[in-house]
Amino acid sequence: MGHLPTPLEQLKNLGANLGCDLWVKRDDCTGIGFGGNxxxxxxxxxxxxxxxxxxxxxxxxxxxxxxxxxxxxxxxxxxxxxxxxxxxxxxxxxxxxxxxxxxxxxxxxxxxxxxxxxxxxxxxxxxxxxxxxxxxxxxxxxxxxVPLAADQPPTGALGYVDAAQELLTQGEEFDEIFVASGSALTHCGLLMGLRLGGDKTPVNGVCVRREAGSQARRVQQRLDDLAQLLSLPNPVETKDIGLDDIALAPGYGQMSASTKEAIARTAKTEGLFLDPVYTGKVMAVLIARSNQLRGKKVLFWHTGGQPALFGYADAFASHDT
Ligand SMILES: Cc1ncc(COP(=O)(O)O)c(C=O)c1O
The missing domain is CATH 3.40.50.1100 (Rossmann fold)
Incomplete structure (x- = not known):
């Protein structure tokens, strides 16, 4: 049912602002029901x-x-x-x-x-x-x-093993990838799919639900479960599990000033909407890390979620854009 493959687009204006060659994987455009990962x-x-x-x-x-x-x-x-x-x-x-x-x-x-x-x-x-x-x-x-808890097979991650393989056919290579890490099935599927495809691009998981230490344990467990589901040895090394929790505060589903600013800046420079819970935090991390990303080719993996913006209109009303 998904509209695949999703486009890979350059974000020239925001990239120029941040000093890197910035691209977006448009998984907000997977089609049905307003799309998303x-x-x-x-x-x-x-x-x-x-x-x-x-x-x-x-x-x-x-x-x-x-x-x-x-x-x-x-x-x-x-x-x-x-x-x-x-x-x-x-x-x-x-x-x-x-x-x-x-x-x-x-x-x-x-x-x-x-x-x-x-x-x-x-x-x-x-x-x-x-x-x-x-x-x-x-x-x-x-x-x-459709189960939520981590004691169930990570079936949904299979969609991101495929998504990684889709990216590898799109003809662009990146120095860094940034993606939200919540239940961790997107993050794990991507890492697994890239490494199985022989690609070593660092994947920076952005914490949206748990601090980095506890999310790292969840990612590790889910990767082991995913390898078991695929009946393959796990090719992902522990040092490959990158997590950043600087945008997590004040907590799940709550925005800091830097997340609101990231959402407004992306809308103004690119006409691209991010969401308050996941992708806004990913962009806030990318902006905060822009000094380290200078001159690099960076992929922001858009996972959708924009309908939630309309549930957060009050939070933006107090934001000076
Ligand atoms: C828009 C959006 N991005 C990212 C995520 C995180 O994905 P995952 O739960 O696979 O870590 C979610 C999860 O609900 C989401 O809705």
Whole structure:
């Protein structure tokens, strides 16, 4: 369902500002349901759902989750129902955060919404989906759960093993790649796909959810799981796991002044929109590190998420652009 391959474009204005040769991989343009990285991941989950004859898809995420919105769009295209559990993962949010952006889209697609009070309990959130699935079975439905917790196979990362291989066919080589690292399936798939393809480009994972030490453990574990899923030895060395958490504060789903500034600067110089939770933080890191990137050819991997901007309008209202 994804519109692939996604374009690779040069960001000449912003690159000139920062003193590097800056490019963007447009995974915000994967097509269906406003696109983003999660489309590549969901191709594999929903392929499994189709093979199992599923009639309903169940998924959990933050209230402004792009993953759940993308799943609802793909489920609709496949003629399946979608059940979305929205977790309280971000403190002190506005009324717009609860109603606009991705939430509005989830509702337009007719998804059934549930709320979950804890945003840091991945196993509990998955277990609750299991209970909803059980109720659906009693009504004769065939449910399929897209799991969140790291004890499940990293199926979604397969989409990024393919994405890395796609990049290697696009005829450009880079000195550095920057990408968001949340559940880590995008980061792990990319690293795995590049190294399996014999490419050694450094991949800088930008922490959006956990500080660098704990994210490094998650990436390592998920890489081992991914190698097992592929039945291959893991070609990624521990020193290859690059993580930067300077843009994480004040926390998941919350923007610092430098993240807002990165979003505004990219919009003004390139007419390119970033999101408040993931790609805005990646660009904030890239800008903060621009002295070290001087003269290099740098790839910013855009993973989408722009619908969330409309849930964060209040946060931008206080930003002096
Ligand atoms: C727009 C966007 N970028 C990046 C990510 C992070 O991807 P991953 O969870 O694979 O680390 C997400 C995850 O929800 C996302 O929605």
């Amino acid at each position: 999660k489309i590549r991941q969901l191709e594999f989950y929903l392929g499994k759902a189709v093979a199992e004859g599923a009639t309903q898809v169940l998924i959990t995420g933050a209230i402004q989750s792009n993953f759940v919105r993308a799943a609802a769009a793909m489920a609709a295209r496949l003629g399946m129902g979608c059940h979305i559990q929205l977790e309280e993962r971000v403190p002190g949010v506005s009324a717009l955060y609860r109603s606009n952006g991705n939430v509005l889209l989830d509702q337009l697609m007719g998804a059934t919404l549930y709320s979950y009070p804890d945003g840091e309990d991945e196993a509990g959130a998955d277990a609750r989906l299991g209970e909803i699935a059980q109720q659906l079975r009693t009504r004769g439905e065939i449910p399929f759960i």
